[in-house]
Amino acid sequence: MIVQEQFDRIYLGLAAQGWQRSFDSTEDLCMYRGPDQRKCAIGHLIDDDDYRHDMDDVDAGVFSLVNFQQRDLLTDLTSDEFQDLQAAHDNNDLPGDMRVAFEDLAGRYGLTVPVSP
Structure with missing residues (x-):
């Protein structure tokens, strides 16, 4: 289950990057x-030491929750939470829409929206 600390890390990380998607226009996909x-x-939950470029490998297949959990990463997230977090990022081109999507997720999962610095 997603916990407040994880949500804060995601929300504040996305806010710090201006709610801009992590999108590769060459590959036409979020990364x-x-x-x-x-x-x-999800990228905000992956420590720099744990990240490997093959997690975003389009040819081999971008990592799924199962792939992460096989590496003992994101073991506390459910499949629904993983998909909800991805959708809130990937499906919102406009920064304001993405912020609202994450605020909606906070409500759905009983979490508090953190205050951006």
Whole structure:
């Protein structure tokens, strides 16, 4: 289950990057780690020491929750939470829409929206 600390890390990380998607226009897809050092929601939960480029490998297949959990990462997230976090990032091109999507997720999961610095 997603916990407040994880949600805060995601929300504040996305806020710090101006609610801009981590999107590679060449590949036409969102990435865990993308151009301009942006991260997607899940990307904010992956420590720099744990991130590997094959997690975003389009040819081999971008990592799923199962792939992460096989590496003992994101073991506390459910499949629904993983998909909800990805969708709130990937499906919202406009920064305001993305912020609202994450605020809606906070309500759905009984979490508090953190105050951005």
